[in-house]
Amino acid sequence: MFANPLARSIMLSSGAIPVKRNPNIGDGSVSGSGVSSQTSLFRESSMALAHGGVIGVFPEGTSYTLPTIMQVMSGTAWAAIDFVKWARDKNGLSKLTIVPVGIVYTDKARYQSRVYVRYGEPIVVESYMPEMFGGGADVQAVTKAIVKQLTAEMERQMWTMTINAPDWDTLYAAQMARDIIYEDPANVPLRDWLSVSQNLVDLFTTSSSSATLDAAKTALTTYYSLLHYTGISHSSLTFLLPIKSKPLFIRLLRTVRHVLFAFFSFVFFLPPMLLHIPAYIAAKFAAKAFAKEGEVETEAQFKVIFGGVGLGVGLGVGLGAALGCLRKYGGLELVWKLLGKTAQEGVLGRLKRIVIVLGAAYSSVYLLVRWHNALVYDNYKRLKTLLSLHKLCLGLFPQRPASLEDLKKYQRPPVPPQNRFIKKKQDAGDGDSPVKNTCLPSTRKVPTRKLIKPLLAARKQAHFTLEAYLKTRTEDAEVARFLFKMRSRSSVE
Numbered sequence: 001m002f003a004n005p006l007a008r009s010i011m012l013s014s015g016a017i018p019v020k021r022n023p024n025i026g027d028g029s030v031s032g033s034g035v036s037s038q039t040s041l042f043r044e045s046s047m048a049l050a051h052g053g054v055i056g057v058f059p060e061g062t063s064y065t066l067p068t069i070m071q072v073m074s075g076t077a078w079a080a081i082d083f084v085k086w087a088r089d090k091n092g093l094s095k096l097t098i099v100p101v102g103i104v105y106t107d108k109a110r111y112q113s114r115v116y117v118r119y120g121e122p123i124v125v126e127s128y129m130p131e132m133f134g135g136g137a138d139v140q141a142v143t144k145a146i147v148k149q150l151t152a153e154m155e156r157q158m159w160t161m162t163i164n165a166p167d168w169d170t171l172y173a174a175q176m177a178r179d180i181i182y183e184d185p186a187n188v189p190l191r192d193w194l195s196v197s198q199n200l201v202d203l204f205t206t207s208s209s210s211a212t213l214d215a216a217k218t219a220l221t222t223y224y225s226l227l228h229y230t231g232i233s234h235s236s237l238t239f240l241l242p243i244k245s246k247p248l249f250i251r252l253l254r255t256v257r258h259v260l261f262a263f264f265s266f267v268f269f270l271p272p273m274l275l276h277i278p279a280y281i282a283a284k285f286a287a288k289a290f291a292k293e294g295e296v297e298t299e300a301q302f303k304v305i306f307g308g309v310g311l312g313v314g315l316g317v318g319l320g321a322a323l324g325c326l327r328k329y330g331g332l333e334l335v336w337k338l339l340g341k342t343a344q345e346g347v348l349g350r351l352k353r354i355v356i357v358l359g360a361a362y363s364s365v366y367l368l369v370r371w372h373n374a375l376v377y378d379n380y381k382r383l384k385t386l387l388s389l390h391k392l393c394l395g396l397f398p399q400r401p402a403s404l405e406d407l408k409k410y411q412r413p414p415v416p417p418q419n420r421f422i423k424k425k426q427d428a429g430d431g432d433s434p435v436k437n438t439c440l441p442s443t444r445k446v447p448t449r450k451l452i453k454p455l456l457a458a459r460k461q462a463h464f465t466l467e468a469y470l471k472t473r474t475e476d477a478e479v480a481r482f483l484f485k486m487r488s489r490s491s492v493e
Contacts, residue, residue, distance in 0.1 A: 077148075098150070102162045129146055176221070181482050203473065466486070467486060
């Protein structure tokens with residue numbers, strides 16, 4: 001980003017410190033070809049800290065989508081030690097504190113995702129460095145040892161403040177179990193999101209395998225995969241076709257009520273939505289054109305940047321059209337009369353008009369954006385539910401089923417592509433080989449409508465095997481609570 005002059009000026013003016021990442025240097029140290037760039041980084045960070053600033057660092061060195069924390073680079077520890085040395089030599093003071101932060105998104109691919117932020121225990125850097133200033137020791141060896149200790153402590157705290165699974169299958173099984181137990185991720189209180197998710201991961205992570213555990217993980221992963229390929233969420237499917245049987249009349253009544261409510265809600269949402277259409281188009285185009293498929297973070301970044309540009313265009317066009325209509329039909333003159341303004345007020349009167357127009361424009365933009373953000377998620381969920389209803393109707397219509405061989409490809413979810421800045425082996429979901437692609441293994445594609453009946457069968461199997469596995473772990477109070485929630489919401493017949 002700093003290679004672009006415009007982006008560089010914006011980033012520097014906001015206080016950003018450029019970092020040159022080299023995929024061939026994985027330890028974050030100041031050796032090899034990275035000496036000059038790292039020296040510049042440490043100098044800039046030390047100056048910012050010396051002026052009383054606070055520096056936010058992403059110690060993993062890159063953004064990625066993997067089931068666990070793959071690496072914590074040592075650059076943060078090196079920068080901290082470099083500053084402490086510099087400050088001690090300059091003024092005898094060397095106080096510096098590192099505060100680890102855990103950031104967990106409920107769905108980082110979605111706009112307005114909920115986010116859980118947790119702060120760890122402060123790490124006082126000086127407490128790790130008495131040997132360095134004692135004299136007589138090998139300073140270089142002591143420094144490297146301190147770097148390892150600081151990095152290990154940061155990684156330990158970050159690990160406890162985030163969700164970590166040993167492999168993709170375990171993570172998918174835990175996510176699917178959470179959705180089945182709570183029906184909708186939105187039903188999980190944000191304060192409990194981390195504990196609930198990690199407890200379920202731990203529940204499916206055990207050194208002793210069993211038939212019920214293997215059956216549950218397989219069924220849950222298959223269900224997760226079919227939901228992914230059909231584009232249907234568990235919450236939408238449960239709303240339209242509850243696992244707990246209900247009379248047909250009740251189901252139809254709920255569906256009709258949902259359709260009517262969605263229609264009236266959409267009508268109320270229409271004005272701000274029209275102004276945001278350029279933002280939707282620009283964000284979608286940018287994600288497709290500039291981001292690699294499967295890189296969720298990169299897609300989100302391009303959506304934010306280009307979506308903001310599109311929003312500016314949409315709001316500018318909308319406000320321009322509104323002012324044009326007011327001018328054309330005499331609305332502006334009526335406004336001036338109501339405000340007691342006349343055209344003979346000279347320069348001061350014109351300045352007042354400009355201030356009034358700008359204030360009205362700002363207020364309108366603010367209200368429209370708040371209006372949009374307050375309603376966009378609920379309307380999006382209702383739209384997804386209606387689209388799911390359409391897919392279910394097509395899928396339940398009598399038709400020739402897909403072959404077992406073709407369906408087999410859809411029983412394994414895709415995994416994100418490899419990140420070249422990650423040095424450790426990146427699991428492909430089966431624990432045996434690195435990630436190869438994010439696509440289906442064949443170009444032959446099964447229509448979504450032919451995946452609906454296998455999806456419903458997979459849901460029933462996932463419910464059954466999950467409940468069976470939870471019954472074997474009821475000695476755990478948390479598992480007993482999960483089982484109670486699951487039974488209170490649904491029952492497999």
